[in-house]
Amino acid sequence: MIDYIRKFKDRKKSVHESIINRMLIASLTTSVMATFIFVIIVTLYSNYNVEIKNHLNHFMEMNTNMLPVVALIFTVSVLGSASVATIYFAIPLSNRVKKILQRIEESHELLSRGKLGTRLESTGFQDVDRVCSEFNIMAERTEKQVESLQRLINENKILILETEREASLTERKKIARDLHDAVSQQLFAISISLKAINNLVEANPNKAKKILEKVEEMAQTAQKELRALILQLRPIKLKGIPIHEALVILLKEISKDNESIYFSWEIKGIQNVFVGVEDCLYRIAQEVFSNIIRHAEARNIYIKFYSSDKVLYFFVEDDGIGFDIANSKKSSYGLSNMKERVEEIGGRIDFISVVGKGTRVEIRVPLYHAE
Ligand SMILES: Nc1ncnc2c1ncn2[C@@H]1O[C@H](COP(=O)(O)OP(=O)(O)OP(=O)(O)O)[C@@H](O)[C@H]1O
Ligand SMILES: [Mg+2]
Numbered sequence: 001m002i003d004y005i006r007k008f009k010d011r012k013k014s015v016h017e018s019i020i021n022r023m024l025i026a027s028l029t030t031s032v033m034a035t036f037i038f039v040i041i042v043t044l045y046s047n048y049n050v051e052i053k054n055h056l057n058h059f060m061e062m063n064t065n066m067l068p069v070v071a072l073i074f075t076v077s078v079l080g081s082a083s084v085a086t087i088y089f090a091i092p093l094s095n096r097v098k099k100i101l102q103r104i105e106e107s108h109e110l111l112s113r114g115k116l117g118t119r120l121e122s123t124g125f126q127d128v129d130r131v132c133s134e135f136n137i138m139a140e141r142t143e144k145q146v147e148s149l150q151r152l153i154n155e156n157k158i159l160i161l162e163t164e165r166e167a168s169l170t171e172r173k174k175i176a177r178d179l180h181d182a183v184s185q186q187l188f189a190i191s192i193s194l195k196a197i198n199n200l201v202e203a204n205p206n207k208a209k210k211i212l213e214k215v216e217e218m219a220q221t222a223q224k225e226l227r228a229l230i231l232q233l234r235p236i237k238l239k240g241i242p243i244h245e246a247l248v249i250l251l252k253e254i255s256k257d258n259e260s261i262y263f264s265w266e267i268k269g270i271q272n273v274f275v276g277v278e279d280c281l282y283r284i285a286q287e288v289f290s291n292i293i294r295h296a297e298a299r300n301i302y303i304k305f306y307s308s309d310k311v312l313y314f315f316v317e318d319d320g321i322g323f324d325i326a327n328s329k330k331s332s333y334g335l336s337n338m339k340e341r342v343e344e345i346g347g348r349i350d351f352i353s354v355v356g357k358g359t360r361v362e363i364r365v366p367l368y369h370a371e
Contacts, residue, residue, distance in 0.1 A: 266306070
């Protein structure tokens with residue numbers, strides 16, 4: 001029994017239940033107190049009033065057995081009427097409180113589901129109204145924040161689109177320039193040389209042969225430039241493929257197209273590299289390989305890709321003609337673009353080149369693994 005009472009006491013009750021319980025306890029206590037006070041008053045009064053005392057004595061002598069019954073009827077009737085009154089007032093009140101709580105809960109749910117226009121009306125209770133007005137202030141603030149966030153996202157989107165358009169315009173200009181410098185000029189020189197050969201074939205066959213050799217050289221250069229350009233234009237095919245696998249695929253394709261160069265690599269798998277970092281490394285690889293094809297005249301390329309102590313290492317080495325870094329072409333974008341890209345992802349890039357010996361590109365990027 002005690003256990004049952006303890007459990008009942010400890011159980012979390014709804015406001016509705018608590019109000020009814022407490023009011024019933026209050027009415028029970030009031031009834032008992034009223035009965036007690038009534039008995040004391042009657043006892044004290046009968047001690048002073050002889051007539052009442054006699055009546056009482058007479059009544060008690062006549063109905064000795066009836067007294068407990070009368071007391072019981074009195075208590076029960078007081079208790080009953082108090083309980084009825086309690087229930088009459090308490091139930092509607094607790095129902096009202098229940099409805100208010102339900103409305104607050106529903107509004108909260110609506111707000112969290114994105115109906116940001118949800119507001120609570122006045123309830124008629126001063127303290128509950130304070131909670132409602134706090135809720136309304138919070139809802140209004142959230143609505144304003146979401147609105148400004150959306151505006152920001154929208155502005156951001158427009159900016160991204162503009163930047164993309166700008167970038168693609170720059171890219172197109174660069175392709176046009178490369179096609180003009182590398183391919184169109186070579187083809188023009190080839191056609192002029194061919195015309196000269198035509199005139200010289202009979203008059204000076206030796207000179208014609210020399211020019212023919214030059215034509216062959218020019219055609220090879222144009223072909224080389226075109227290959228490098230195609231390599232740079234190759235779209236990023238990283239979707240879902242980790243960078244180390246994408247690099248191997250790229251290298252296999254380039255080595256197939258450039259048989260005069262011997263490619264060797266040591267590429268270790270690195271998992272969960274951030275997509276942004278992978279994208280950046282792939283583009284850098286395209287530029288480094290394209291530079292080697294275009295400028296290096298290399299016979300061997302060696303690539304190393306691995307990670308150690310949360311640093312990603314990507315080294316590319318060629319045994320080509322090398323170049324003077326301090327005096328490298330100022331009008332070009334390749335080297336500076338690579339530097340910018342690596343710095344964007346918190347890494348560093350070093351170009352080590354010795355004229356006549358070759359070039360080594362060293363990239364180091366700190367790794368924060370994506371989950
Ligand atoms: N591996 C390399 N071997 C020899 N020379 C190189 C190598 N990489 C770059 N260079 C030299 O550095 C110069 C600058 O390279 P960069 O990539 O910035 O320009 P680019 O390739 O000429 O033009 P683009 O802007 O189209 O990349 C090249 O013109 C070339 O002379
Ligand atoms: Mg380049």
